[in-house]
Amino acid sequence: MSSLNKKVPRIAVFASGAGSNANEIARYFSGKSIADIALIVCNKPGAGVYQVAENHRIPTLTISREQFLKGDAYVPELQAAGIDFIVLAGFLWKVPMPLIQAFSNRIINIHPALLPDYGGKGMYGHFVHEAVIANKEKESGITIHYVDEHYDHGSTIFQATCQIDEQDTPDTLAQKIHLLEHAHFAPTIEKLVQAL
Ligand SMILES: Nc1nc2c(c(=O)[nH]1)N[C@@H](CN(C=O)c1ccc(C(=O)N[C@@H](CCC(=O)O)C(=O)O)cc1)CN2
Numbered sequence: 001m002s003s004l005n006k007k008v009p010r011i012a013v014f015a016s017g018a019g020s021n022a023n024e025i026a027r028y029f030s031g032k033s034i035a036d037i038a039l040i041v042c043n044k045p046g047a048g049v050y051q052v053a054e055n056h057r058i059p060t061l062t063i064s065r066e067q068f069l070k071g072d073a074y075v076p077e078l079q080a081a082g083i084d085f086i087v088l089a090g091f092l093w094k095v096p097m098p099l100i101q102a103f104s105n106r107i108i109n110i111h112p113a114l115l116p117d118y119g120g121k122g123m124y125g126h127f128v129h130e131a132v133i134a135n136k137e138k139e140s141g142i143t144i145h146y147v148d149e150h151y152d153h154g155s156t157i158f159q160a161t162c163q164i165d166e167q168d169t170p171d172t173l174a175q176k177i178h179l180l181e182h183a184h185f186a187p188t189i190e191k192l193v194q195a196l
């Protein structure tokens with residue numbers, strides 16, 4: 001297939017919260033022929049990411065715990081939507097094997113710490129920054145990694161760090177982490193989908 005009519009990869013972004021990463025990803029790819037943010041998947045009705053989807057005119061899929069964790073994991077819906085790649089951006093449920101197998105090596109996640117430290121069950125959002133500050137760490141950062149059947153265990157793709165000052169709090173650290181996420185997640189996704 002020539003580059004003129006090469007299919008543009010279709011990305012589904014999974015999120016459970018405010019969606020600032022989903023917003024930055026949608027902004028980054030908007031108007032470019034690199035990839036389409038084709039779907040935003042969310043498990044929390046009323047989450048801020050729905051407004052992000054509306055602002056960017058991106059279709060949404062609201063998922064239920066039963067069908068996602070104990071059923072087909074919405075693989076038929078994702079395949080019907082022509083999804084090629086899945087990005088977890090503050091998504092708070094464990095991705096089950098049916099979805100991992102259907103999108104082998106095509107699901108990535110961003111974690112707000114330097115894995116393998118500060119990862120695993122219970123390590124999400126503010127809980128991560130609270131633990132990092134409580135342990136008086138001098139640096140933190142982000143990890144972008146492939147998703148396997150365990151939390152925060154898949155191979156690392158990218159990491160970036162930030163320094164922690166003595167006056168930093170979990171809130172100020174979260175701000176530093178968000179800056180790193182918004183700077184690096186979309187360009188990392190771009191590199192990965194160009195290799196599909
Ligand atoms: N199979 C995988 N699924 C997910 C991964 C992964 O690496 N493999 N990453 C997470 C994102 N994440 C950290 O980056 C993460 C998210 C949530 C939790 C967690 O403990 N969740 C709670 C439920 C919280 C809720 O429902 O509000 C729990 O499981 O009890 C840990 C890590 C996304 N999925």
Ligand SMILES: NCC(=O)N[C@@H]1O[C@H](COP(=O)([O-])[O-])[C@@H](O)[C@H]1O
Binds near residue numbers: 110
């Ligand atoms: N362990 C998963 C985890 O903690 N993910 C984190 O949730 C936040 C979502 O923010 P957003 O909704 O504004 O993109 C991000 O900081 C992301 O790294």
